[in-house]
Structures are given as structure tokens and as C-alpha cells.
Amino acid sequence: MKTVVLGFDALDFRYLDRFESSLPNLRRLRDRGLEAPLASTHPPWTGSAWPSMYTGTDPSHHGVYGFFDYDGYPDDGTLVSRSDVRRPALWNYVTSDGGRSVVLNVPITHPAESIDGALIPGYLAAEDEPGHPEGIRDELADAMGEEYTIYSRGELSDDPDEKFEGYLDLVENRRRAAVALLEREEWELAVIQVQKTDAVFHNFDDPDRHRAIYVAADRLAGDVLETVGDDVNVVLCSDHGMGPVTGYGIHVNEILREHGFVAATDEGEAMSMKAEKASLIGAEEGPAGDAADGTGGTATVLERTLHAGRRAASRVGIEPADVYAAAERVGLEEALLRVVPDGARSAASESIDWRASKAYCPDGMRMGVRINLEGREPDGVVPPAEYERVRDEIIELLSGLETPDGEPAFEFVRRREELFGGPYRENAPDVCFLPTDMNHTVSSGLYGRRFVPVETHNHKRDGVFVGAGPGFADATPERLSLPDVGPIVMGLLDRPIPAVMTGSVPEGLLVDEPPRTEYGDVPYGDSAADRSIDDERVTERLEDLGYL
Secondary structure (H helix, E strand, O other): OOEEEEEEOOOOHHHHHHOHHHOHHHHHHHHHOEEEEEEOOOOOOHHHHHHHHHHOOOHHHHOOOOOEEOOOOHHHOEEOOHHHOOOOOHHHHHHHOOOOEEEEOOOOOOOOOOOOEEEEOOOOOOOOOOOEOOOHHHHHHHHHOOOOOOOOOOOOOOOHHHHHHHHHHHHHHHHHHHHHHHHHOOOOEEEEEEOHHHHHHHHOOOHHHHHHHHHHHHHHHHHHHHHHOOOOEEEEEOOOEEEEEOOEEEEHHHHHHHOOOOOEEOOOOOOOHHHHHHHHHOOOOOOOOOOOOOOOOOOOHHHHHHHHHHHHHHHOOOOHHHHHHHHHHOOOHHHHHHHOOHHHHHHHOOEEOOOOOOEEOOOOOOOEEEEOEEOOEOOOOEOHHHHHHHHHHHHHHHHOOEOOOOOEOEEEEEEHHHHOOOOOHHHOOOEEEEEHHHOOEEEOOOOOOOEEEOOEEEEEOEEEEEEEOOOEOOOOOOOEEHHHHHHHHHHHOOOOEEOOOOOOOOOOOEOOOOOEEOOOOOOOHHHHOOHHHHHHHHHHHHHHOOOO
């Protein structure tokens, strides 16, 4: 049976319910199907979560835990790509079994693989990234009557109206592209993703704008459903949820520095999404833009000025914490935090000397602590004999950490082997944590304070699963996990579940319960792509980003 997967980044039931009167197509889909909360991966971010959906495995089995691959230290990171995802995707299994797929805009699918069907990469690909087969983007542009774009017009704009209109235009671009591909291609499996249902919350506080993006996504869903018909199975899913965050920004590396784990320096910076966005889009420079972590785009003049000013102020004994403390004493701390953007605060603080530190949080999205271990890290300083002692100390420290309100800062602090059991567990942080109720954010910068009040929107653990179509039975699970989507889709396609998938299909969810089987050597990623083309393009991109 044909199956369509609609992936809306950060889609959340709280907003599906809140905006219900404006979302007729999604409401009809929910009414004729079943739905359940969809637990994301750890960490619950785009870079690790979408590969978990399309491979049916958790990060320790596909190897990606965030937007960057750290083969060494955070200042040596490289943006992840499909080459870093070490498991076959749904469309690879379909190709190996003689079927055809359409894949549109799914994150971490570049460079495009050779599959039976059409694949156009999404987030983290360069704007001019080609798809498969050769020329597919030009053919699609001809069918749409406009250029297909990965990123939006105004992506890097400081003008909120221009940025938001670009968001709406991009979702509309996706809608036309999805309909054109579904009509012109032969397919059994279609996977279509929309990213701006996430970015609008990171970059706008206006509920009307949140609603407007949901309405645009609803129109896309409606046109896709009309194009494919009622006899096609539909899976609506998100990589994580979204909601208000009213707790604190937890400066983990500041806490680790206080206890002698982190060493500081005036030089060096970690890789960040905001520093790479302009390069991916093809802009030489740009003002602050959005990123999946909501931290903005490239450094602004204000940020660079504060960074230089911080060094000058430090020489006369003035630190960022002193400025904040002074504002706090006169009741202006919240005003200060509103005026100074996140990126500026980070730029005004000290940097981490990754190589001299015993342990550190590589980035806020990693949600864990990496130990600078001798024999593993290039310049490791913690002897293997001290590894468990250091890890125990960090777990004890963070487990007992309380917010200024006297509440536990973290829902859990665990050894990575308590969360992961796959062959790429070594890529995970040595100590993993999750903020309590996901009501706090995590920063890897040094700021001079442990906690700073925040009021924003950010990721939540549970996303959305809605299933409808002839392949679904009547049983409604209490909760699913993101890796379950892969096995469910394989079952809907009337194919066995690959034995390597860690997700499962709850009993009674599908009309026919699919068996598990070994698929053997299924080509994927590098093994499925034309390396003579991709090596050259990847090398060019790394040079553009300053990695080579």
C-alpha cells in the first residue's frame, strides 16, 4: 500500500488543539485516524531526531547526536550530513525491494543518495545542493513555475516582517513542490518535511504568526491528501514538540568551571549553527538569522563589539557577571536580558579551552558532558584510570543542582550506557542530562552566572503522531517513540521490519502485524551515491565553511 509521511518539525498537540478552528485538513485527518504522543530521541533536536525517524533507530545505532560531528573538540566540528548517518533509511529499504520513493526536504539527507525515485535534500544542505536524479531540481522548478529553494527569502534578515513573509513563502513553495512531485513521479513511499513550524517559535513570540505558519502547513497537508486520495496510508509526525519555557538558562560549563572541570581562555570559539547559516544559504555575510536552536544567525556588529569590549573590561577587572549583578540590584536584570541577545551574551563571555579542560558540555543541544579522556581525545588530560571517578563527580554535581527556586535543574543525569546500547554509543556524551520538564534551556558558554531567567519557546520531549488509512487498525497506543515510525511505515508498505531497527510496532496498531527480517547489505549514503560528484561538492562546501 502507498504511504505518505508528513513530517512537520516541532509540531505539537497543544498548538494543533489551540489553532484547531483554523486547521480543517489536519482536523479531518485526526478525526479519521488515531493519534498518540511521540517521544523524541535524546537529545530532542532536529539533527539527531529526523535520522532516528527515517532509520527507525536511536542515535546510538545511527551515530548522529546533533548538528555537528566532533572528531576531536567542539572548535573542530563539522556539520553532519547523510554520510554521518550509519544506517539505511526507509527509502533505501524500498529501493532494495524494487519500490520507488519521493523524498522532499527531509533534514540530514545531503548529499543526495541514488534511489529509485526522487530525493531533494533539506536542512543543513547548501542552497545549491543538487538532488537525485541529476537535474531533478530544474525539472521541479519547471513543473512549479518557480525555483525550488531549501531556505527562505529573508532567512538572514533582521526585519521581522521580511523574515516572516519568507517563512510563509517557503511553506507555500514546499506545498507546490510536494504536489508536483507526487503527481509526476511513480512512488510507493513519499516523505515530505516542513521546517518552519519549528523556526517560527524560535524567532517570533506572536501567537498570530504561530497560527499563520500552522495554517500554511495545514494547506500543504490538505493538498497532499487530496492529491494522493483516501486509499493511501498517511503518517503525520514531528521530531519533537514545542512549548513555552519559563525557567532558566543553565550555564553548564560555568558550573563545571566552578568545580575545576572547565578551563577558560580569551581565545577560540566552538562551532555554532549561527556561524554557518550564511554559508549554507550562499550569502557572503548576513545579519542575525534564525537557527534550529533559536540562537540567531551570524554575529552582529553589537556582538562583535561586546566581544572586544569584554576583553578590554576584563583587563580592568569588570566581568559580564558584574554587569548583570549591578542590573539585578536595581531591578533591571530582565530588561538587560531582553536588550542583549543570546549571541551577544555568549560573545561577551570567555571561551572554553577545550583541550585544557577535564570535561565540558560541547554545545547546548548536546545535553551532556564529554570527558577529555587520554587516548580518546587528541589532547586528553584525564587518565583512563580516573575516568569513572570524574564521571561520578560530574553526575553527583549535576544531579544535586538546584535552580534559584530550589527545584532540581535536571530531570535526570545518567551515564550514557543507561540510555544507549548501540554500536555508536561512544559518540554520545559520557554523562547525559535532561532539563526538568524541558522548562530550562542549556548554554555551553561561560557567562559568570549559573542561571539566568528565560522566557521563550523551545523544544519539548513529546511530538505528534497521527496515523490514518487502510493499514491502521483500531488500537490507539498511549505513547510511541520516534524510532517506532520507521517500523510502522515498513509495516504499512507491507514489508517486513528490518532487524536492525530499534523501534517497534505496538500490538494492534496495524491491520497486519509485520514480521522482522534481515535485509542483508542495503546500500545507503555514500555507498548509494555517485562519489565522483559528491566528494567534490562536499570538499567545496567544507572549504567555504572554513574547515579545510
